[in-house]
Structures are given as structure tokens and as C-alpha cells.
Amino acid sequence: MPALTTSAIVCAVRAHGEHGAIARLLTPDHGLLPGYVRGGRSRAMRPVLLPGNVVKAEFRARTEEQLAGLTVELAHSRAPLLAEPLPAAAIDWSCALTAAALPEATPYPALHQALDGVLGAVEAAPAARGWAVALVRYELLLLAELGFGLDLTRCAATGAADDLAFVSPRSAAAISRAGAEGYENRLLPLPPFLLEGGSGDWNGIMDGLRLTGFFLERSVLTDRRADVLAARERLVDRLKRAVA
Incomplete structure (x- = not known):
């Protein structure tokens, strides 16, 4: 990812160095991407780099292995929430x-x-x-x-597809009321x-x-x-x- 400009949701931010920050953004087409924001802890950038905000992000890196430099512009703020x-x-x-x-x-x-x-x-x-x-x-x-x-989709105990009321914590499969009889307290509603x-x-x-x-x-x-x-x-x- 030598260069990428995309909309993204801010998911996490942590301080890096004296003034910078590493932000992790969820993008529509490239998944979760990290980047270093120069001055990310500044008064101007703190309201932008808040979880939940939507930003226009530009990632730039010399190689695929290098942490990208990241610049962000606020597109939609959820700061009041x-x-x-x-x-x-x-x-x-x-x-x-x-x-x-x-x-x-x-x-x-x-x-x-x-x-x-x-x-x-x-x-x-x-x-x-x-x-x-x-x-x-x-x-x-x-x-x-x-x-x-x-x-x-169906009960792991009986095969029925109706009256599903529980999930087995062991198999992560649904269990019907009939299939759960006598074991309800071991199952998740x-x-x-x-x-x-x-x-x-x-x-x-x-x-x-x-x-x-x-x-x-x-x-x-x-x-x-x-x-x-x-x-x-x-x-x-x-x-x-x-x-x-």
C-alpha cells in the first residue's frame, strides 16, 4: 500500500512519541489500516482522531512493510455523543x-x-x-x-428448524426447547x-x-x-x- 486515499472510520488511537499518534482506521475496501499521524496529539487533531469519527484518510508508505504516514481530514464528527x-x-x-x-x-x-x-x-x-x-x-x-x-439454522440435538430458543456454548449451534429439556441452565438463551x-x-x-x-x-x-x-x-x- 504505497499510497491510498479513502474514507475511513477511526477505531483506535494511541500516542506515539512526543507529539504524534498511531491511528487504526477501518476502510471500506482495505480493512483495518494503521498509520502514523504527525502532530496527532495536537489541539487541532485531537477532535478529529476520535473513535467513531469518519475521516478522509491519506496513507503513504515507501514499502509494504513500513508503517504508513497518515493525514486525515474530518468528514463527519460524532464528538458530541x-x-x-x-x-x-x-x-x-x-x-x-x-x-x-x-x-x-x-x-x-x-x-x-x-x-x-x-x-x-x-x-x-x-x-x-x-x-x-x-x-x-x-x-x-x-x-x-x-x-x-x-x-x-436448526437444532443441533433434534434437527428441527423451529422453536429455537438456546445456543450451546460448546458447539455454538442452536438448540430447540425440546432439545434443551433438562439442560436449559447449561445453555445460552x-x-x-x-x-x-x-x-x-x-x-x-x-x-x-x-x-x-x-x-x-x-x-x-x-x-x-x-x-x-x-x-x-x-x-x-x-x-x-x-x-x-
Whole structure:
């Protein structure tokens, strides 16, 4: 990638040197890309390099192996949402998850579109219930894109395709009520909205977050990513308090 100009979503930023920053951006066609922003910690650049913001990005590198130099221009700011605890937690988690989970320079156009949709829903919805379902679906899609998808097509125990109500934590496959009889407490609840579409109630949303959270922690966010899981815990805690 000697040179690339593209729209991108800011997913993560960390300080580098005295004044610079390394930003990781999700692009539509080239996946997650890192770049060094000269002066990235300056007063002018800090409001631009915020997770969730959309930027016009220009990457330049002499070789494929070299960390690209990166210049960014703000295209759409979501900074006002970061002053609100619940939307801020949703943006922080969804962007941190993306930055931690995806390999670099691997195209994931469906994830770019879905993340942009989640962030847009957080921005547009008057209440968390309006975007929480989209967030659960994004997590489910990310698992699938990384090869850890759940099989929600039919019951792993009986073969039935109806009355699916649980997911096996061992096989990541759906289980019907009949197939789960006597083992319900060993299984993860499967919220109806993941099968039927549409919106979910708060119980279903929290079940959905438990479901995706279990598989994200087991298969994706291992070892060095404990800080990323902390961002998810903050989000779930704030959602619980919001509906209490």
C-alpha cells in the first residue's frame, strides 16, 4: 500500500512519541489500516482522531512493510455523543472491538458497512433500545466474518428448524426447547430478534449481549485484550442501569 486515499472510520488511537499518534482506521475496501499521524496529539487533531469519527484518510508508505504516514481530514464528527455516557460507551466498545479483533489490511466490507450503521444508529436513536439490537447483530456478524459464526439454522440435538430458543456454548449451534429439556441452565438463551429480525425487548437485548459476549471472549478477545473487554463491561453495566 504505497499510497491510498479513502474514507475511513477511526477505531483506535494511541500516542506515539512526543507529539504524534498511531491511528487504526477501518476502510471500506482495505480493512483495518494503521498509520502514523504527525502532530496527532495536537489541539487541532485531537477532535478529529476520535473513535467513531469518519475521516478522509491519506496513507503513504515507501514499502509494504513500513508503517504508513497518515493525514486525515474530518468528514463527519460524532464528538458530541462522547459527552453522553451511554452513547459514548457504545462507540468506545464497538470501535475498540473492531480495532482489537480484525487483522490488518484484510478487506471486510460488510463489517465496515455494519459498523457505520451501528454508529449511525447510536447517533440517531433517542434511546439505547434503538441501537442496542444493531450492536448485538454487529457482534454476531464480526464473529461470523472471523470464522467463529454461530449456527442458528436448526437444532443441533433434534434437527428441527423451529422453536429455537438456546445456543450451546460448546458447539455454538442452536438448540430447540425440546432439545434443551433438562439442560436449559447449561445453555445460552437465544433472543427471538436474532432469528426473526426486527427490534427486541430489553430482556432479549441483554440475552443477545450475553450470547455474543461469551463467544467473543472465548474465541476472539483472548490474552492481551483484557482492556477491550473492560470497555464492553462498562457498556453492559450502563445499559443495565439505564433499564433498571
